[in-house]
Amino acid sequence: MTTVSQISPAIDPTTQGAALSDDANWWRQASVYQIYPRSFADGNGDGIGDLRGIISRVPYLAKLGVDAVWLSPFYPSALADGGYDVDDYRDVDPKIGTLEEFDEMVAALHGAGIRLIVDVVPNHSSDRHVWFQEALASPKGSNARERYIFRDGRGENGEEPPADWTSIFSGPAWTRVEDGQWYLHSFATEQPDFNWKHPEVHEEFLKTLAFWSDRGVDGFRIDVAHGLAKDLPEELPSKAELKAMPKDGTHPLWDRDDVHDIYAEWRELFDRYDPPRIAVAEAWVETPERRAKYASPKGLGQAFNFDLMEADFDAEHFREIVTDNLAQSAVTGSSTTWVFSNHDGVRHATRYGLPPREGRPFKQGADWVLAGGPEDGIDKELGLRRARAATMFELALPGSAYLYQGEELGLQEVAEIPDEQRQDPAFWRTTAEDRGWDGLGRDGCRVPLPWTREGSSFGFGEGVAHLPQPAWFADYAVEVEDGVEGSTLEMYREALRLRRELQTEETLTWDEELSSGDVLAFERPGGWLSVTNFGAEPVALPAGEVLIASGPLDADTEGAVQLPGATTVWLRRAGA
Ligand code: NOJ
Ligand code: CA
Numbered sequence: 001m002t003t004v005s006q007i008s009p010a011i012d013p014t015t016q017g018a019a020l021s022d023d024a025n026w027w028r029q030a031s032v033y034q035i036y037p038r039s040f041a042d043g044n045g046d047g048i049g050d051l052r053g054i055i056s057r058v059p060y061l062a063k064l065g066v067d068a069v070w071l072s073p074f075y076p077s078a079l080a081d082g083g084y085d086v087d088d089y090r091d092v093d094p095k096i097g098t099l100e101e102f103d104e105m106v107a108a109l110h111g112a113g114i115r116l117i118v119d120v121v122p123n124h125s126s127d128r129h130v131w132f133q134e135a136l137a138s139p140k141g142s143n144a145r146e147r148y149i150f151r152d153g154r155g156e157n158g159e160e161p162p163a164d165w166t167s168i169f170s171g172p173a174w175t176r177v178e179d180g181q182w183y184l185h186s187f188a189t190e191q192p193d194f195n196w197k198h199p200e201v202h203e204e205f206l207k208t209l210a211f212w213s214d215r216g217v218d219g220f221r222i223d224v225a226h227g228l229a230k231d232l233p234e235e236l237p238s239k240a241e242l243k244a245m246p247k248d249g250t251h252p253l254w255d256r257d258d259v260h261d262i263y264a265e266w267r268e269l270f271d272r273y274d275p276p277r278i279a280v281a282e283a284w285v286e287t288p289e290r291r292a293k294y295a296s297p298k299g300l301g302q303a304f305n306f307d308l309m310e311a312d313f314d315a316e317h318f319r320e321i322v323t324d325n326l327a328q329s330a331v332t333g334s335s336t337t338w339v340f341s342n343h344d345g346v347r348h349a350t351r352y353g354l355p356p357r358e359g360r361p362f363k364q365g366a367d368w369v370l371a372g373g374p375e376d377g378i379d380k381e382l383g384l385r386r387a388r389a390a391t392m393f394e395l396a397l398p399g400s401a402y403l404y405q406g407e408e409l410g411l412q413e414v415a416e417i418p419d420e421q422r423q424d425p426a427f428w429r430t431t432a433e434d435r436g437w438d439g440l441g442r443d444g445c446r447v448p449l450p451w452t453r454e455g456s457s458f459g460f461g462e463g464v465a466h467l468p469q470p471a472w473f474a475d476y477a478v479e480v481e482d483g484v485e486g487s488t489l490e491m492y493r494e495a496l497r498l499r500r501e502l503q504t505e506e507t508l509t510w511d512e513e514l515s516s517g518d519v520l521a522f523e524r525p526g527g528w529l530s531v532t533n534f535g536a537e538p539v540a541l542p543a544g545e546v547l548i549a550s551g552p553l554d555a556d557t558e559g560a561v562q563l564p565g566a567t568t569v570w571l572r573r574a575g576a
Pocket of ligand 2: 042043044045046047048049050095096
């Protein structure tokens with residue numbers, strides 16, 4: 001049996017792995033592993049993941065073979081929204097570490113040849129941020145209030161909110177303060193929106209970006225990148241009016257054209273570093289054309305596309321998405337991004353095991369749980385099989401692949417979290433009846449990782465994990481999969497290794513002969529062929545040397561090898 005110490009040996013981080021390349025384009029086809037810090041590894045046994053924990057797992061990340069880590073917020077926070085409510089943008093939450101540990105973590109990652117991208121949350125701060133506290137203590141119309149979006153209320157005594165808007169997490173988007181004014185929060189009450197018309201807000205974020213860049217951070221993931229610029233008229237539109245307004249760059253709240261002036265400022269700062277710091281936008285916009293603006297080299301440089309995350313497991317749909325996004329990146333000069341799972345959606349191994357439903361598939365967990373519990377109609381085995389095939393499809397594509405912690409274990413979404421232990425404001429701001437936004441919320445994909453099959457919190461740490469782990473987590477532990485042929489972990493390791501070896505130019509050619517019906521095949525330069533069978537029935541395995549498959553290949557009665565349903569295989573073309 002593999003012991004824990006073999007999985008996480010004591011290391012001198014500075015002597016680990018490959019050196020960082022000085023290639024300014026390192027990000028274009030990187031595999032990026034998202035760490036949700038409070039749920040990754042707990043170094044001091046208090047039940048909350050921390051920087052110590054991450055440092056201890058750098059060898060694991062190096063062995064996995066990722067190029068970069070994206071670290072979700074680790075800043076001081078009351079955790080009203082899992083850290084996306086930031087008290088202080090230039091410090092580490094004492095619950096999870098110190099600035100010195102942050103520096104140590106950067107050195108350990110860099111020493112292992114892994115870059116670091118950190119999350120920046122510029123649309124809103126937390127209500128504990130010193131500026132918001134100052135705003136509360138300052139009079140109406142003061143400079144301190146101007147950094148946020150305060151308005152008088154409607155009604156005789158201003159007792160009604162300035163507008164009937166609802167927050168993205170449900171519930172009202174305006175909250176009243178002691179002297180009767182109201183402030184805007186697009187998300188939770190504890191997340192007041194900044195006023196980006198205020199020059200001090202610009203200065204504050206330039207200072208923050210420089211602070212982390214100077215500490216060796218390689219790039220930034222920009223939260224709600226489409227929300228910063230706002231232009232609110234004196235007479236506020238109603239919720240219905242807002243909804244009817246086109247999101248073509250002129251909307252008062254979302255995806256305004258002038259948001260790109262902010263990113264032009266940031267780009268100037270990024271380019272002062274060598275290699276330039278990179279950024280990836282989280283921008284939920286209407287069209288690929290509007291997304292392209294965020295990916296401009298004059299702006300953030302790259303933008304998430306969540307198209308695959310929202311798609312059904314379907315050959316035609318996948319092909320359309322890949323074609324559109326590659327065409328788009330050819331226009332912007334950026335590289336595209338691929339995502340199947342993150343801290344906001346139902347894990348793809350679970351999503352793909354659910355019966356097909358209408359609506360946005362990555363939120364499907366909601367319907368599923370509300371329909372009668374976690375085991376209602378779910379086929380976990382099929383879900384995992386498809387997820388593995390989808391991931392191998394993704395890893396063969398040109399562009400950056402963003403992976404979410406735990407997906408390399410084939411981890412499933414956790415539905416069975418008692419209400420009182422749930423943390424997500426998207427859960428708490430809704431009722432069972434109107435739980436439209438995200439069903440049970442996002443805690444189910446944020447449950448601390450299982451590292452060992454037994455022991456306190458399955459090796460996450462020595463304490464009780466801050467979100468409860470179900471007993472079945474043992475089956476997905478790193479210890480269970482490490483070194484085991486055919487395990488999801490070993491598949492990720494081998495696919496990531498091969499990807500590094502095989503990846504050259506950012507081009508792809510569809511193999512029209514092989515691509516038909518449920519089969520989708522494409523070739524990358526050098527004869528690297530990826531073939532996915534999205535259907536249920538096996539198909540003949542194309543010719544070539546098998547490099548890796550997402551599941552076992554079948555033999556038919558004649559003894560010929562077949563590509564089973566929900567499986568991806570990578571082949572090297574003969575003569576290549
Ligand atoms: C997007 C983040 O991914 C999500 O987790 C967060 O709740 C919202 N932005 C608000 O910051
Ligand atoms: Ca801890």
